[in-house]
Amino acid sequence: xxxxxxxxxxxxxxxxxxxxxxxxxxxxxxxxxxxxxxxxxxxxxxxxxxxxxxxxxxxxxxxxxxxxxxxxxxxxxxxxxxxxxxxxxxxxxxxxxxxxxxxxxxxxxxxxxxxxxxxxxxxxxxxxxxxxxxxxxxxxxxxxxxxxxxxxxxxxxxxxxxxxxxxxxxxxxxxxxxxxxxxxxxxxxxxxxxxxxxxxxxxxxxxxxxxxxxxxxxxxxxxxxxxxxxxxxxxxxxxxxxxxxxxxxxxxxxxxxxxxxxxxxxxxxxxxxxxxxxxxxxxxxxxxxxxxxxxxxxxxxxxxxxxxxxxxxxxxxxxxxx
Amino acid sequence: xxxxxxxxxxxxxxxxxxxxxxxxxxxxxxxxxxxxxxxxxxxxxxxxxxxxxxxxxxxxxxxxxxxxxxxxxxxxxxxxxxxxxxxxxxxxxxxxxxxxxxxxxxxxxxxxxxxxxxxxxxxxxxxxxxxxxxxxxxxxxxxxxxxxxxxxxxxxxxxxxxxxxxxxxxxxxxxxxxxxxxxxxxxxxxxxxxxxxxxxxxxxxxxxxxxxxxxxxxxxxxxxxxxxxxxxxxxxxxxxxxxxxxxxxxxxxxxxxxxxxxxxxxxxxxxxxxxxxxxxxxxxxxxxxxxxxxxxxxxxxxxxxxxxxxxxxxxxxxxxxxxxxxxxxxxxxxxxxxxxxxxxxxxxxxxxxxxxxxxxxxxxxxxxxxxxxxxxxxxxxxxxxxxxxxxxxxxxxxxxxxxxxxxxxxxxxxxxxxxxxxxxxxxxxxxxxxxxxxxxxxxxxxxxxxxxxxxxxxxxxxxxxxxxxxxxxxxxxxxxxxxxxxxxxxxxxxxxxxxxxxxxxxxxxxxxxxxxxxxxxxxxxxx
Numbered sequence: 001x002x003x004x005x006x007x008x009x010x011x012x013x014x015x016x017x018x019x020x021x022x023x024x025x026x027x028x029x030x031x032x033x034x035x036x037x038x039x040x041x042x043x044x045x046x047x048x049x050x051x052x053x054x055x056x057x058x059x060x061x062x063x064x065x066x067x068x069x070x071x072x073x074x075x076x077x078x079x080x081x082x083x084x085x086x087x088x089x090x091x092x093x094x095x096x097x098x099x100x101x102x103x104x105x106x107x108x109x110x111x112x113x114x115x116x117x118x119x120x121x122x123x124x125x126x127x128x129x130x131x132x133x134x135x136x137x138x139x140x141x142x143x144x145x146x147x148x149x150x151x152x153x154x155x156x157x158x159x160x161x162x163x164x165x166x167x168x169x170x171x172x173x174x175x176x177x178x179x180x181x182x183x184x185x186x187x188x189x190x191x192x193x194x195x196x197x198x199x200x201x202x203x204x205x206x207x208x209x210x211x212x213x214x215x216x217x218x219x220x221x222x223x224x225x226x227x228x229x230x231x232x233x234x235x236x237x238x239x240x241x242x243x244x245x246x247x248x249x250x251x252x253x254x255x256x257x258x259x260x261x262x263x264x265x266x267x268x269x270x271x272x273x274x275x276x277x278x279x280x281x282x283x284x285x286x287x288x289x290x291x292x293x294x295x296x297x298x299x300x301x302x303x304x305x306x307x308x309x310x311x312x313x314x315x316x317x318x319x320x321x322x
Numbered sequence: 323x324x325x326x327x328x329x330x331x332x333x334x335x336x337x338x339x340x341x342x343x344x345x346x347x348x349x350x351x352x353x354x355x356x357x358x359x360x361x362x363x364x365x366x367x368x369x370x371x372x373x374x375x376x377x378x379x380x381x382x383x384x385x386x387x388x389x390x391x392x393x394x395x396x397x398x399x400x401x402x403x404x405x406x407x408x409x410x411x412x413x414x415x416x417x418x419x420x421x422x423x424x425x426x427x428x429x430x431x432x433x434x435x436x437x438x439x440x441x442x443x444x445x446x447x448x449x450x451x452x453x454x455x456x457x458x459x460x461x462x463x464x465x466x467x468x469x470x471x472x473x474x475x476x477x478x479x480x481x482x483x484x485x486x487x488x489x490x491x492x493x494x495x496x497x498x499x500x501x502x503x504x505x506x507x508x509x510x511x512x513x514x515x516x517x518x519x520x521x522x523x524x525x526x527x528x529x530x531x532x533x534x535x536x537x538x539x540x541x542x543x544x545x546x547x548x549x550x551x552x553x554x555x556x557x558x559x560x561x562x563x564x565x566x567x568x569x570x571x572x573x574x575x576x577x578x579x580x581x582x583x584x585x586x587x588x589x590x591x592x593x594x595x596x597x598x599x600x601x602x603x604x605x606x607x608x609x610x611x612x613x614x615x616x617x618x619x620x621x622x623x624x625x626x627x628x629x630x631x632x633x634x635x636x637x638x639x640x641x642x643x644x645x646x647x648x649x650x651x652x653x654x655x656x657x658x659x660x661x662x663x664x665x666x667x668x669x670x671x672x673x674x675x676x677x678x679x680x681x682x683x684x685x686x687x688x689x690x691x692x693x694x695x696x697x698x699x700x701x702x703x704x705x706x707x708x709x710x711x712x713x714x715x716x717x718x719x720x721x722x723x724x725x726x727x728x729x730x731x732x733x734x735x736x737x738x739x740x741x742x743x744x745x746x747x748x749x750x751x752x753x754x755x756x757x758x759x760x761x762x763x764x765x766x767x768x769x770x771x772x773x774x775x776x777x778x779x780x781x782x783x784x785x786x787x788x789x790x791x792x793x794x795x796x797x798x799x800x801x802x803x804x805x806x807x808x809x810x811x812x813x814x815x816x817x818x819x820x821x822x823x824x825x826x827x828x829x830x831x832x833x834x835x836x837x838x839x840x841x842x843x844x845x846x847x848x849x
Contacts, residue, residue: 029722033729034386035738036691036721040581040605040818040837042388042741044461047468053458057516086375087383087516088537096538160570167576168566173373173541174534272566274538287722 009304016300021071024284024292025064031084031287058084060289071293080297081290085283090294094276098298100170101275103191104264108198109256115199116206117249121237123207124214135207143204151197151270158193165193168272194271198264202256209252213245220244246317254310258303366558369827370577371840373562375540379532380524381459381502382515388741391461392841395502396544396560397437397526399552401428401447402499404833404842408659409499412552413442413527423490423788424473426498430481434551436505437525444477449506451475451485451498457515463497471497490786492793493748503527529555529843540564553847556829560846572821579822579830579840584643590821597824601837602657603647603815604744607699610728610736610810613771618684619734620771625808627678629668631710632703636670638814641698645819649812652801653743653750656815659834660747662798665805675710683711689733691721696737699813731770743815744835747797748785754800754809755781769809776803 032051037043046054055061059070074081080090116139123135159165166172170190177183217223218241226236265277276295283291376390377383379397384390403412411417414428434442451472454464464470471491476484487494508525512518524532529552530544542562546555565571572580582590582598590596609628613620629651638646647656652665688703690696700716707714714735719727728736742749754769754777780800787793820839822830829846830839839845 027723029720029726030729033722033725035725035728036740037387037605039695039739039816040741042391042605042836042838044386044391047465049468050458050462050465082517085385086537087377087385088519093537100538155566155570160567160574163574167571167574169539169541169564171539173536173539173563174543174561270566272540272564274540274564285720285722 012304013300017072017075017297018068020293020296020300021068023296024287024289027284027287029287031060031289054084058082058290080294083283083288083291083294085286085288086291090290093279093291094294094298097274097276097279100273101264101268101277104194104198104267104273104275105257105259107191107195108202109253111195111199112202112204113206113249113253116203117210117242119203120207120210121214121242123211124218124241125233125237127215127218136211139204139207141204142200143208145201146266147197147201148266148270150200151194151267154193154197155270166190170274191273194264194267194273197267197270205252205256206249209248210242210245213248214241217241217245243317247314250310250313250317254306254313258306367556367827368559368561369557369579369846370561370563371579372565372568372571372577373540373542374564375537378519378524378535378537379542380515380518381454381461381504382457383517383519384460386460388838388841392838393532393542393544393562395528396530396843396846397524397528397532398502398504399434399526399528400500400502401430402495403844404500404835405844406831407834409496412499413447413503414499417495419495419788423494423786424487426485426487426495427478428483428485428498430483431551432481434527435549436527437531437547438505439549440505440507442503442505442527444480444483446506447483447503448475448477449510450503451501453504453509453515454501459502463500466491466493466497490788492785492787493746496746527551529553529847530560553849555846556848557827557846578826579820581818582821584645587645587819595823595825596821597828599820599822599830599832599839601818601820601839602744602832603655603817604657604835604837605739605741605818606646606649606655606743606815607696607737607739607813608649608810609813610733610738611769611772612731612733612735613769614731615770616686616734617771618682622807623678623680624682624684625811626668627675627710628707628712629808629811630671630675630678631706631712632668632811632813633670633706634814637699637702640702641695642814642816646814646816649815650801651805651808651812653753653804653812654747654797654801655743655812658744658747660794660797662801665801667805668808670706672706672709679711681711683713685713685715687715687717687734689717689719689724689727689736691724691737691739692718693721696739699737737813741837744837746835747793750797750800750804751781751785754804772809774803774807774809777807777809 032046032054034043034045052061059067062070071081080094082088083090083093086093119135119139123132126132155167159167166189171183171187172190175186177186223236223241226240231240264275265281267273268275268278276298280292280295283295374389376387376393377385379390379394381394381398384394399413401412401414401417402409404410413430413434415431416429418427419425428447430442430444430447436442451464452475454462455470455472458464464472471487471489471494473486473488476486478484485498505525505527508523509515521532521535529547529550531547532542533545534541534543540562541564544560546558563577565577568577568580569583569586571577587598590598611619611625618624634648638644638648649655650661650665651668652662654661688700690700697716697718700714704714704716724736724738727733728738777800780796780803784793784796784800787796818837820830829849831842831845831849832839833842833844836842
């Protein structure tokens, strides 16, 4: 049984890395052709001889099956290759960005999840009451606003107008920190607006999911029993009801974490935050095959790990799940 | 899972995230040292500019875009430099060319120091050229139509280098002059320079030393080199910092110069706190005709009808918001040092266009990038084209796909926007001279299905003409013929306005062939 699971996982992984290899190469365009440029930019173009030399340098002159074989061999050695455009080791580029993306998503999820779930529970408890109506319409509104718009509003008012937060970046450039606490403070200070932006959007999602899940649980007989026993409202809500309504919330949480790598691109764009989302966009725009492969692989692994963790947590919450 | 287990898991997660961030995000690049100097004190003038990652600024590792090249050039000097009016002496204080145009002798300034305190020698110059032939830099001027042209390099004495080239060529002085000189003692043992990313290998003889670089933050910090041989650096520290919105960052004083968007010009005009600097129009759009795929375009009357059916002023007003000038049908833009003002012009005249088409109707597909401006241009062209009997359909693809399709000649009409219109007039040959390989040059693609012996002949002649005045006359004539023929149609060239606070720094200058004030080192040096 265990062997079959492992075999299945390996097969999935193999299919994914093969797709990772094929997809970038199926895109029209070429990493070495530069005929046009963004307005105001000068680009450096190459002659055929130079392009051939560059292709040979990156091993792209070889037949596709040879390239695939080399790719598999490098993957087996843990080598993700060398970025064509960014001129650096793919893993180095990715590992320098992953912490920013993960921190951003993880912290925004804690904030959004915390407030979203509490408000969702309260809303379900007060179903059809004034509080529910206000919260519901507000949260539907909030969850439908694109994150970049919220980000721009924060940027204009909180950062530019009132000067409460930095305008951009993940940390103060060239800062010479006296201690680790200073560094943490600086990183946190720069992260507040992007985290809150994502957190607000996530809060809406968590609110809606926890509200509907709680409404379903609230109608169960055991809730009536709990109320009849005279248990405190707070305990009924957050201990009895929430633990039974938790599965959809957990699913949302792990789905969100799984999207950590690519799901933050718009917010990263607004705050010029150094995450992986923006990098992925750039890599696709310049057809940087090794980097696209590396980022796709990272995303895949992340999603697989999060799904795996979701399975474990599911079992803890609901022993009926095998 | 028990409550305590859950809390432990949560705490573990948070700790992991924080540790990851501290160890990885906060990793500071290695510091460079400044030979024999005490640069740590008293640097009054720090200029901050919009950052972004443009690669490690070595000649081999920066990204193939202007900002990457400009940063690299702050560190590395070349034999000649681009000045406000033309090439100026730099590491070479003088030069001479043999009458047959094959020998270039450069006399070097003496006592030029590398950033690590070593003295630059003629050996370094020879080494640089030879090393670049073996390991081409990102921006490689040592190839003409993809082929190397240097035959040999001789050291005449400790301050003189003679470079012999395979055949005379009017562009060679420019090509040799802009090659970066790199130190032999650093690079001679390096076989794969592309992979060098240590700051301590970034030793140049230019006015600035890179002290910090963060790829993921897109931040660079350059410090003036105390023992710089040349004009005194006026800016002590140049910092390129990440910026979310340039205008907000400028207004908050986080950066010192921006290119102001067309619609915000009035905010700064007439305000004494700010100064605006208009750039030369060296970035532009051109309309490519594929006469092989669409033989109707080989008819000069059709091309002229298209030219008359385009309302360039409307494009400038509605798409460029006024920040552009009509392009010259002879290609070299109005600000080019060899622009010919007397070329044939095509005013917007739908009646003339109809007459030229002589009741013919045409169906054309215009290839554009999925960009708002290009879509607007296509829409405006479509409206006027329809009035003269040309049904235009726009095909929008992403920029890289468009570039590939143009390269593979898989288009009927293509709209391309690019920079470099201020470069040496040889760009005419690269754009119109079918005798060269179709992939020979930046932003060029020889026009499929078009060949004109007169243009070809002049393209070749200007390339081998070493007398500047004679060559200039040829270029003028070439522009005239091109404007009569319009094998491709330049539409408009954009101008940009740099806005800055002159009280803080007022040294910004444009060099003769480039539109970006922050990309040339003269902007940071005493003049």
